[in-house]
Amino acid sequence: MxxxxxxxxxxxxxxxxxxxxxxxxxxxxxxxxxxxxxxxxxxxxxxxxxxxxxxxxxxxxxxxxxxxxxxxxxxxxxxxLSALRQCVVAPETRTAAVQPGVTGGSLAAQLAPFGLAFPAGHCGSVGVSGYLLSGGLGWNSGAWGPGCASVRAIEAVTADGHGVRCSEHEHPDLFWAARGAGPGFFAVVTRFHLRLWELPGAIVQTAYTFPLDELPAVAAWTTEAAGRLPAGVEASFLLGAADPALSAAPYRPKVIKVTATAFAASHDEAVRSLEPLRTCPLADRALSRQIDEPVSYESLHTTSGTLWPEGRRCAVDTLWSDDGFDTLLRRLAPFVAEAPSEQSFVLAPFWPASRNRELWRDMAFSALGDTYVASFAIWTDPEDDALNIRWLRDTMGAVEPLGTGHYVGEADLTADPSRAERCYAPEDWRRLEELRARYDPEGVFHTYLAP
The missing domain is CATH 3.30.43.10 (Uridine Diphospho-n-acetylenolpyruvylglucosamine Reductase, domain 2)
Structure with missing residues (x-):
């Protein structure tokens, strides 16, 4: 070399x-x-x-x-691997061969001319490699499943320095691990072979923003309405500072925002799928409303990226739970209200794909609960590092007793020695450890980061 x-x-x-x-x-x-x-x-x-x-x-x-x-x-x-950015699209078979340095936003742009799409991460600057190895909770996962469910094969370099191809029929155990093992994967993936999806003919959003003290009523209404949304609608809560446009004061009040994004073949179908959220009994309390607004697939990646801007100091942790959002968000709201940085927020997406166990078939990654929350500490001044990390740990500590696990792609593995293990079902963790011993007996690859 x-x-x-x-x-x-x-x-x-x-x-x-x-x-x-x-x-x-x-x-x-x-x-x-x-x-x-x-x-x-x-x-x-x-x-x-x-x-x-x-x-x-x-x-x-x-x-x-x-x-x-x-x-x-x-x-x-x-x-x-960031320089490995080749992407070869085969529109006739709806597949693509993608190297690890390709980003989700770049992939979306290269697929769009063919009328194709992939469930890439919400932030367009994220590389496909870490995202897919961790499972991949991305756009339209209710219909398309986690990103790794659309991985049909990988090419990888194992601990002995040799290249192998892995799929359901070739080195199936290593392929199973590659779909979910995340940063503890015991090989280097050099190429992903992806199944592609038809680019939705229309994407439409509805959103409401309410004062944070309206959370109990908003959580109850949204949870009920979300249960009637089809799989092609992605809904979420965001607890954080209001958009600057909503407040003339220097201080941005804390709010709860409900957003639903519908992916459909036509505009009319997308609008119909948002019907459960169109009539809101709390509408008169909303600070803002956005009803049935068309958006492009490319713009979704760009807009989401504004939540995680470049040049910031960041920390995050996640939690799966079987408790409802009303319970989880009530515990989290006081911490959001007192966050030391107004850039910090809590995101709580509905993952309808978690109800469809077929989407999680034969992979290391799985949904470990019915509900999911992620807290993001985002700040600028290095002198505030300890303050903001403590806020994150205290915030997630408030809901940890209700947890059933974590998502390895965004878990704070440095928070607790058991964090990595709790990102997997017990039988999956045992299988990962057994496969590590088989494919990397000398410990060539680092395992999961720990405190």
């Missing part, structure tokens, strides 16, 4: 490149001995062999959107 693709700790460029490995401005104080910037799939094989020869444990990075900077570990080798 050319030396120009290897950066060692102590090199003049090392620190700048190390900080590039994480999108989050909250760069972890962990230092790999070596960073390899792969430019081809052959580079990846050579990097794995080099690591083995020098006794270096391997971590892998593609898009860099891991909230906790999981790929950046002390010691060992970090393999950077």
């Amino acid at each position: 050319p030396e120009t693709r290897i950066v060692r700790r102590g090199d003049s460029a090392y620190e700048a490149i190390r900080t590039e490995m994480v999108w989050n401005e909250l760069t972890p104080q962990r230092f790999p001995e070596m960073i390899v910037r792969a430019e081809s799939e052959q580079d990846v094989q050579e990097a794995v062999r080099l690591a083995r020869s020098r006794g270096l444990r391997i971590a892998v990075r593609a898009g860099g959107h891991s909230w906790i900077g999981s790929p950046v570990r002390d010691g060992g080798m970090l393999i950077d």
Whole structure:
């Protein structure tokens, strides 16, 4: 491998490149001995062999959107896949072969001319690799399922430095693990083979914003109405600061926002699917209303990205639960009201796909509860790090007793030694550990980050 693709700790460029490995401005104080910037799939094989020869444990990075900077570990080798951005679309078979550095927004743009789509992540700048390996809770998952359900095969480099193809019929155990093992996956995926979906003919949104103290009534109404929405409607709660346009005062009041996005073949069908939310008994209390507004698939990625802007310090944690949103959000609302940063918020999406167990068939990833919440601490000043991380831990601690598990793609694995294990059903965790022992008996790959 050319030396120009290897950066060692102590090199003049090392620190700048190390900080590039994480999108989050909250760069972890962990230092790999070596960073390899792969430019081809052959580079990846050579990097794995080099690591083995020098006794270096391997971590892998593609898009860099891991909230906790999981790929950046002390010691060992970090393999950077961000330059692998090839995307080959086969519209006649509705498939695509995608390298790990491709982002969700880029993938959507390349598929749109063919009238095709993929359930990529909500934030368009997220790379497909970490998203798909973690399961992938993305757009229109109620109809399309988690992103990893549309992965038909992968190409990967295993701990011995050799390339393999994995699918339901080739190395099926490794394929099972690749769909959900997240940052603990014990191989390097160099290409994903994806099943594509027909681009919806229409996407329509309805949204209401209410004062935060209206939460009990809003949660009850929305939960009842959401139960009557078809699978092609994605609904969510957001608890946070009001949009600046809603307040003339310097202080942005805290609100609860209900948003529903309908994916359908036609505008009329999309509008009909939003009918349960059209008549709102609380409408006179709303601070704003947006009814049946058409949006594009590309704009969904762009708009969602504004929730997680570049150049911020971020921390997040998640929780699955079998308790209702009214219970969970009542516990979370006081913390939102007192958040030290007005950029922080709680997101609580309805995942209708969790009701359809067929969508989760034969993969490491699964929905571990009927409801799901994610708290995002977002701030700017490094002096406020401890304050905001404590807010996140206290906020999630309020609902942790009601939890049934976490989502590995956005869980704060540094919060508790058991966090990674609690991202899986017990039998799936045991299977992952057994497969790790089989495919990586020498521990070439780093396992899950822990406190």
